[in-house]
Every structure is written in structure tokens, then in C-alpha cells.
Amino acid sequence: MKTNSVCALLMCMLISSCSEQPPVASDTADPKQQLLRQGQSRAVSCASCHGQQGVSAIAAYPSLAGRSQAELKAALLAYRSGEKTNALMSAQASALSDADIELLSAYFAALPAAKN
Ligand code: HEC
16 A cells, blocks of 8 residues: 555656656746746637637737737737727627736737747
8 A cells, every 4th residue: 555655656756757848837836837837728718719829820810929918918908998899809808807817918928929
């Protein structure tokens, strides 16, 4: 019993020390990696329009990656308050909390910008 759990622990340590491929998931201590990880899971609903990494494949949907955080945050606040309206984006923004807006704007700003 005891030996088993020690083995399990060793296996875990072994597996986690080997799995360095996804840097986003492995390093929780680094604030940037943490931001990317949290942002990515919060941004799942944004990806269908704005692209997986905030780089949109469709001209009607602006790319968000690498834009300034202040600009992204201001846009989200404006859609949420109704100061700015868009048939698709207003509904998205109305569901966001202040913390979501903070996270999402920091996340997309931290992603590499579209090359075009
Ligand atoms: C159904 C499609 C759709 C989804 C899903 C969506 N958006 Fe958008 N978004 C748009 C469109 C279309 C625009 C451009 C609106 C306009 O031109 O006013 C936009 C604009 C924006 C802008 C402003 C960009 C600029 O250039 O001013 C931001 C920031 C943004 N979206 C963030 C998000 C975030 C964060 C999410 C996820 C919570 C999200 N969007 C989900 C369609 C979408």
C-alpha cells in the first residue's frame, strides 16, 4: 500500500518533469504562462470568430492578438456598456465580468500579433 503510493508519487514527478512540450500548461509559477493558460480557457468562446490565437481568418472579425491591452479593454467595456454596438460582439461582451475583461484584454495583448 505504502510502496504503491510512493511509486505513484514518483511516477507523477517523473511524468510532470518530462512533459515540457506545452510550456503554457507546465509552468504555473511564471505569471505570463499563467496568464496565457487562464486566458486561453476563458477565450474558448471568442475563438470561433477571432481565431484560436486571436488571429482571425475572416476579415469581418478583427484579429485581437498583439493589440494593446488598453485598446482591447476599452473596446470590451464600450460594447458591454452599449456605447459601442455590434450585432455579434454586443451579446458577447454583455456576458463578461470586469475580471473577464481584465483577463481577456491582457491575454490577447500578450499573444503574438498577426503577420500580414
Ligand atoms: C460571433 C462572433 C464573435 C465572437 C464569438 C466574439 N466576437 Fe469579438 N468581435 C466580433 C465582431 C464582428 C467584431 C467587430 C465589431 C465591429 O466592427 O464593431 C468584434 C470586435 C471585438 C473587439 C474590438 C476589436 C476592434 O478592432 O475594435 C474586441 C476587443 C473583441 N471583439 C473581443 C472579443 C472577446 C474577448 C470575445 C470572447 C469573449 C469575443 N470578442 C467574441 C465578433 C465576435
